Amino acid sequence: METKVYQFWFGDIAAIWPADAVKLAAMYGSAKAIYEASDDDIRRFAALPEAMYRELSVSKKRPLPTDRQKNMELQGIEAVCCEDEAYPRKLADLQDKPYVLYYKGALPDEKTKCVAIIGARNCSDYGRRSADYFGRELAHFNISILSGMAVGIDGLAQTACLKGGGVSYGVLGSGVDVIYPRGNMELYKRLIGKGGVISEYAPGTAAHSLHFPRRNRIISGMADLVLVIEAREKSGTFITVEAALEQGRDVYAVPGRIEDELSTGCNRLIAAGAGMAGCAEDILYALGIKDRPVKRGGGSRGKKLRDQRDSFSGGSRPGIYKALMEGAKSAEALLHILGKREVEIQDLLLELMQLEMEGLIVCRGGNYSIVYS
Amino acid sequence: MVTKIAAGAICGVDCRIVNVEADVSSGLPQIEMVGKLSPEVREAEKRVRSALKNSGIALPPKHITINIAPADLPKAGTAYDLPIAVALLSASGMIPEEYVGNTLIAGELSLDGKIRAVKGVLPMVLEAEKEGISKILIPRENLSEASVCKEVKAVGVGELAEVTEYLLLPPDKQDKMIEPGECKVWQENENAIEDDFADIKGMAQVKRAMKIAASGFHNMLMIGPPGAGKTMAARRLPGILPPISMEESLEVSRIYSVAGLLCDGSDLVRTRPFIAPHHTSTMQALAGGGRIPVPGLISRAHKGVLFLDEAVHFSSASLEVLRQPMEDRKLLIARSHANYEFPAEFMLVAAMNPCPCGNYPDPSKCSCTNEQVRRYAGKLSGPLLDRIDICVETGRMNVEEVVNGDKAVKGESSEMMRKEVMRAREMQKRRFAGTALQFNAQMGVKEIERFIPLDKEEKKFMEQSYVRMNLSPRSYHRILKVARTIADMDESERVERKHLMEAVCYRGIEERYRR
Numbered sequence: 001m002e003t004k005v006y007q008f009w010f011g012d013i014a015a016i017w018p019a020d021a022v023k024l025a026a027m028y029g030s031a032k033a034i035y036e037a038s039d040d041d042i043r044r045f046a047a048l049p050e051a052m053y054r055e056l057s058v059s060k061k062r063p064l065p066t067d068r069q070k071n072m073e074l075q076g077i078e079a080v081c082c083e084d085e086a087y088p089r090k091l092a093d094l095q096d097k098p099y100v101l102y103y104k105g106a107l108p109d110e111k112t113k114c115v116a117i118i119g120a121r122n123c124s125d126y127g128r129r130s131a132d133y134f135g136r137e138l139a140h141f142n143i144s145i146l147s148g149m150a151v152g153i154d155g156l157a158q159t160a161c162l163k164g165g166g167v168s169y170g171v172l173g174s175g176v177d178v179i180y181p182r183g184n185m186e187l188y189k190r191l192i193g194k195g196g197v198i199s200e201y202a203p204g205t206a207a208h209s210l211h212f213p214r215r216n217r218i219i220s221g222m223a224d225l226v227l228v229i230e231a232r233e234k235s236g237t238f239i240t241v242e243a244a245l246e247q248g249r250d251v252y253a254v255p256g257r258i259e260d261e262l263s264t265g266c267n268r269l270i271a272a273g274a275g276m277a278g279c280a281e282d283i284l285y286a287l288g289i290k291d292r293p294v295k296r297g298g299g300s301r302g303k304k305l306r307d308q309r310d311s312f313s314g315g316s317r318p319g320i321y322k323a324l325m326e327g328a329k330s331a332e333a334l335l336h337i338l339g340k341r342e343v344e345i346q347d348l349l350l351e352l353m354q355l356e357m358e359g360l361i362v363c364r365g366g367n368y369s370i371v372y373s
Numbered sequence: 374m375v376t377k378i379a380a381g382a383i384c385g386v387d388c389r390i391v392n393v394e395a396d397v398s399s400g401l402p403q404i405e406m407v408g409k410l411s412p413e414v415r416e417a418e419k420r421v422r423s424a425l426k427n428s429g430i431a432l433p434p435k436h437i438t439i440n441i442a443p444a445d446l447p448k449a450g451t452a453y454d455l456p457i458a459v460a461l462l463s464a465s466g467m468i469p470e471e472y473v474g475n476t477l478i479a480g481e482l483s484l485d486g487k488i489r490a491v492k493g494v495l496p497m498v499l500e501a502e503k504e505g506i507s508k509i510l511i512p513r514e515n516l517s518e519a520s521v522c523k524e525v526k527a528v529g530v531g532e533l534a535e536v537t538e539y540l541l542l543p544p545d546k547q548d549k550m551i552e553p554g555e556c557k558v559w560q561e562n563e564n565a566i567e568d569d570f571a572d573i574k575g576m577a578q579v580k581r582a583m584k585i586a587a588s589g590f591h592n593m594l595m596i597g598p599p600g601a602g603k604t605m606a607a608r609r610l611p612g613i614l615p616p617i618s619m620e621e622s623l624e625v626s627r628i629y630s631v632a633g634l635l636c637d638g639s640d641l642v643r644t645r646p647f648i649a650p651h652h653t654s655t656m657q658a659l660a661g662g663g664r665i666p667v668p669g670l671i672s673r674a675h676k677g678v679l680f681l682d683e684a685v686h687f688s689s690a691s692l693e694v695l696r697q698p699m700e701d702r703k704l705l706i707a708r709s710h711a712n713y714e715f716p717a718e719f720m721l722v723a724a725m726n727p728c729p730c731g732n733y734p735d736p737s738k739c740s741c742t743n744e745q746v747r748r749y750a751g752k753l754s755g756p757l758l759d760r761i762d763i764c765v766e767t768g769r770m771n772v773e774e775v776v777n778g779d780k781a782v783k784g785e786s787s788e789m790m791r792k793e794v795m796r797a798r799e800m801q802k803r804r805f806a807g808t809a810l811q812f813n814a815q816m817g818v819k820e821i822e823r824f825i826p827l828d829k830e831e832k833k834f835m836e837q838s839y840v841r842m843n844l845s846p847r848s849y850h851r852i853l854k855v856a857r858t859i860a861d862m863d864e865s866e867r868v869e870r871k872h873l874m875e876a877v878c879y880r881g882i883e884e885r886y887r888r
Contacts, residue, residue, distance in 0.1 A: 124736050151743055183744050261737060328734065330768035331578050342784045345577040346875055353874045357841055365727050365734035365746070365885065366596065366766025 006031035011100030098200035105196025116223035119153025127230035137280035139166025173211035220244035231265030328369035381497035388496035395460035400436030408441035428486035455480030490514035495630035520554030588797035589858030590812035597767030611645035646677030684723035750886035
């Protein structure tokens, strides 16, 4: 109990200067020892940023977070310190590992493989389908999906994983009791039930733009492999990729068309040596679950695509399928692509509605797109 | 000696015949005016005095009392100048009283004796006809709007001197001096379509939605990026509504007359109005206001289209004003002295961008977060959305469509669309015979159950679409009403699955953006 309080105290500081904090903690052995050491002592022994010295001395004058443990228990939040046995093995070797990890739900099981799926917030239809596919398909192979619970690829992949009956973990840039973005409330609740949410920030900490780049190292650190679905050439995703490379994690990327801005980052990654993820089997091979790589036919993705194409048969369905696979289209644009006359719009609308009812396409803001099934 | 001259007092869009009484008696020379008069009526004294002098008429130096009866009715406006002047002349014996009998007089005087146009002449003529008044003497600019009744001779005058000369003639000779305006014969279908839908390339879905909206008089909402042609399409909507009838035209013209929009010599309103208030319009500008209220923009859209561009940017107070007229088809404005009623039966067409930047759902252009998109769509209040049956997206037009749209593939013309609308209206007329309803959009829950029976298959479809499309319970009835209209356009007595399916395509904004 006593030690926990000191760990929380030091964890709050460590969240800002993780690498230095790890060094300092190793030097003194425990958070309590650091607390009890005098300012001069610390200055003499450790080379730390000036601001950290100041923070250390100032925070010692403030009251210790003695209530935190009790409050956390009320909210079902748990914490693990890097000095503890239960600390995730994968993170333990990192230079800048988080000193304290707060979590709600559970921490990833050490025995199951864990894949981080990351990508653009404002993703395209292609990205949406890919996230859906990989999330769901990997869940079938009992692989947990790790991500940042953000809007776009992150949240979509996690949602798909849970839908596929898998386990998923979200690493947050806020306290684990702060739901950000609000739109992912539903996902947050489900993650706690099947998986967990994890953060190095103390409960109650609000989301801050500085927190997100830092939490990315935890995402890659806890994963066995990082899969990038859709990223622009300049993207926050690359912070995670860089961390993954430093930590020695495999990086895979879903390729895209060279004309798509949202795929340029991924294509560039593949050019630089990242693995190409064309189907779930590629990932399984990389993780050593499958012995042989997929040679032809596109693996499970190819089969799904063929099945899907078959369900778009009859009437103008094949034409609709072809057009929508290139990207979301409005009914107006489809009318034009299919070369129909203006008055035929009502027939097209009926056909689209039928497809929507069958769950093959979905209409978002007037644009129809194909649903991954 | 006391004389009485008939004049018209405007109350809302109606007119009441009032009497301008003048009494000349000995006493201190002065003109005294009574009868609950607003300032501009009181000021008439000065205008009349100068106008008479400058027309070469000298008033007798006597005590003159003017009363406008009934004295408890508030009177406003400048139309009383001329009747007051005539009453004065008649009371002082300069005009024989029997020569002005059974004549309603209205007009504003300027100091040099010229007569200016006034507001509300049309309601005066219609009221005069009802009251059996055979002649109306009005400013020449108002002659066109006044010449609508066979029973009431409309005489346009330009100067006070002309009036005195005219009234000095015995009634049988008066017509020879100034010929009464010719009563125009109403012609159906005479309004040509100016803005034709055929000019619009692409936008097939919007055109289809507008055709349905026009057929069932449904209110509609267009969502689309800036420059997608929302305004262009809305402007063409009045052209596909059935041509305005004589009765409708008179109703609309009445409002325009009272609002002073016909004063410039323009004719009756012969096309359906299209009113597009700016989004900064205040509540008063929309509903009508003033101590004695004048019709606002909402009433001016009577029998036509009220187009709210950038609907989310209207203040919520302005939008809430729309609720009552959308329900009751009229606006009630209460003042301490009276209640005023303005007809307002319009089709609401609202337009908005899909998100703050306007480019959703194009991910390459739109940088708004999901949350922003949701919030933007949520700016229109639920009660207002409840009254909007059709919701449609307008994508940005394809460059190809704009450039290569040659004449051969010209879209459906307004004339063709109007024919279809008329057919659907005919179906509705037959169905609603003997009820208070005219259009599908006006059906309530009870009427929907009565007029739109669903078979097992259709019921099942509705249940399925509920789950699939995440529909809200309140959109259920809206979809049924729209489906009824689509079936009417198909001339089908029964609402079938395909009609329902298309109707679901036009489901409300809350189902599409708030998930």
